[in-house]
Amino acid sequence: MRKAIARLKARTVSALLAVMLTAGLPVAAFAADAVRIGYTKNAGDAALYIADARGYFKAENIDVALVYFDSGARMVAPLGTSELDVGTLPGSAGLFNAASRQINNRIVADRSRSAPGYLYQTLMIRKDLIDSGRFKGYPDLKGLKMAVAAPGISILSVVNEAMKKGGRAYADVEIVFGGFPQQVAGFRNKTIDAAIMIEPFATGIVASGDAVRFISTEDFYPGDQFTFLVYGERFATARTDVAKRFMRAYVRGIRDFNDAIDNGRWAANARGEEVLAIIAKYLELKPEQIKASYPHACDPDGDINLDSMRKDLAFFRQIGEVTSKDIKVEDIVDLSFVHAAVRELGPYKPAN
Structure with a gap:
């Protein structure tokens, strides 16, 4: 009974608020x-x-x-x-x-x-690995240290899709955990090789010259x-x-x-x-x-x-x-x- 009364009161207050807001009346009394x-x-x-x-x-x-x-x-x-x-x-x-x-x-x-044409979440690769030819494409993810934001989150599934795109297994990449600010430092200090990174961190690390935006995750995990x-x-x-x-x-x-x-x-x-x-x-x-x-x-x-x-x-x-x-x-x-x-x-x- 008490729950029913509470629901009735909530609906009544909500209805009154809607009327007052529509009429432009003040609602400070609630x-x-x-x-x-x-x-x-x-x-x-x-x-x-x-x-x-x-x-x-x-x-x-x-x-x-x-x-x-x-x-x-x-x-x-x-x-x-x-x-x-x-x-x-x-x-x-x-x-x-x-x-x-x-x-x-x-x-x-x-x-x-993710969606076609959006680059908010991207696979980032350390720039010196690109420049040296160590990394050319998806198969070269094998053996790299890949940073993700936290354990047990769906970005791990995104990493798995990237590995499959290159004909590799999830176990072929070394996962390290760290928040996005730590990933930025990791690229700079060369303690990580790759990351699934979001904005504005990705754009910032590209501007610093420490990492390259390899590709949007939409390429290997559409509709993520x-x-x-x-x-x-x-x-x-x-x-x-x-x-x-x-x-x-x-x-x-x-x-x-x-x-x-x-x-x-x-x-x-x-x-x-x-x-x-x-x-x-x-x-x-x-x-x-x-x-x-x-x-x-x-x-x-x-x-x-x-x-x-x-x-x-x-x-x-x-x-x-x-x-x-x-x-x-x-x-x-x-x-x-x-x-x-x-x-x-x-x-x-x-x-x-």
């Missing part, structure tokens, strides 16, 4: 709902930055707090204990393993992915689903109305982000410049630094590439990172929130 978001402070969180900067969360009476993590994989546990409400995570063995222990964090929307927006179980089930309002704001941010991109590059217009300024502010960089880098792809309706997730799950099982034989991709994905938001907001209409 205390904003606090939402704690885990983020890794890179350009992949652009939709969140936009939604925050442009007041989309405030319009839904939500007060967001961004909590920094050095790796998205580290957010799995605090999401499960409700220390975080929302996280921005890569695909990981941890998400599947948590679900097998009845920790039901939910992947709810797209955050970043890099990262997701994830809800903690309690946020999705006990604060459902807040979770729905959060998603509306997030989808508006995704769509603004897409409107700032033109054929895989930042649009050379006011929309592009405004979004670059927002991202630069949150990353504490200059807009010119962001503009020189490549944006990621993100579905304007927040949909997920489930086939990419299935490929990654099969790989995690292959290397023993996921031992449950019963867990499925569908067990950790809940697109009901984003689909509801899209129905309410209407079809995406590109500005470009």
Whole structure:
């Protein structure tokens, strides 16, 4: 009974807020709902930055707090204990393993992915290996030290696809772990040979002359689903109305982000410049630094590439990172929130 009353109150408040916002009336009388978001402070969180900067969360009476993590994989546990409400995570063995222990964090929307013409995530090779002829193509990945951001994440599956492209096995490359800033230092100090790197780090290391952008991961792993927006179980089930309002704001941010991109590059217009300024502010960089880098792809309706997730799950099982034989991709994905938001907001209409 108490849950039913709480749901009725939440719906009533939500309806009143919608009426007041439509009429342009102040909503300060209603205390904003606090939402704690885990983020890794890179350009992949652009939709969140936009939604925050442009007041989309405030319009839904939500007060967001961004909590920094050095790796998205580290957010799995605090999401499960409700220390975080929302996280921005890569695909990981941890998400599947948590679900097998009845920790039901939910992947709810797209955050970043690969697509034709996008160079956000690339296979980087140390420049001196290119110059010397040691590295000429995919088969030469054998024996190299390949850096990835963290253990147990889907980039390991991306490495596997690169090795298969060259007729090699996953075991033929030496994996070393380190965050993207550490990878930059590793190329400079010649302690790593290759990396699957994202922006703006990739553009920065190319500019320094320490590494070469060999090829986009789209070449050997088309449609790779890099990262997701994830809800903690309690946020999705006990604060459902807040979770729905959060998603509306997030989808508006995704769509603004897409409107700032033109054929895989930042649009050379006011929309592009405004979004670059927002991202630069949150990353504490200059807009010119962001503009020189490549944006990621993100579905304007927040949909997920489930086939990419299935490929990654099969790989995690292959290397023993996921031992449950019963867990499925569908067990950790809940697109009901984003689909509801899209129905309410209407079809995406590109500005470009």
